[in-house]
Amino acid sequence: xxxxxxxxxxxxxxxxxxxxxxxxxxxxxxxxxxxxxxxxxxxxxxxxxxxxxxxxxxxxxxxxxxxxxxxxxxxxxxxxxxxxxxxxx
Numbered sequence: 001x002x003x004x005x006x007x008x009x010x011x012x013x014x015x016x017x018x019x020x021x022x023x024x025x026x027x028x029x030x031x032x033x034x035x036x037x038x039x040x041x042x043x044x045x046x047x048x049x050x051x052x053x054x055x056x057x058x059x060x061x062x063x064x065x066x067x068x069x070x071x072x073x074x075x076x077x078x079x080x081x082x083x084x085x086x087x088x089x
Contacts, residue, residue, distance in 0.1 A: 002034075002056055003017060004036055005017045008067075011064045012061060012063065013061055014041070014064060015057070015058070016034075016057070016059075018035055018056050019034055020033045020056065021033040023038065028042065028046065029041070029042050030048070030060065037069050038070040039069055040068040040069075044065075046063075047060065
């Protein structure tokens with residue numbers, strides 16, 4: 001298993017290692033795939049400054065509010081589907 005780490009400075013700059021892929025990103029949410037599952041980063045004005053998937057390194061900038069891990073194999077869209085399902089019932 002590849003080593004995974006997160007370094008967060010002042011909730012504005014984040015460096016991650018052990019990243020396999022970037023599954024989704026926009027200015028409010030970035031979803032990264034690591035050996036240990038998906039990592040959801042939620043905030044405002046999020047930008048990927050450095051991306052090197054060969055080395056598994058990612059650097060982010062922006063206002064970081066939430067860092068959440070999901071278990072490997074968890075459907076990325078499952079959370080959104082459950083909200084929609086609840087609204088339609």
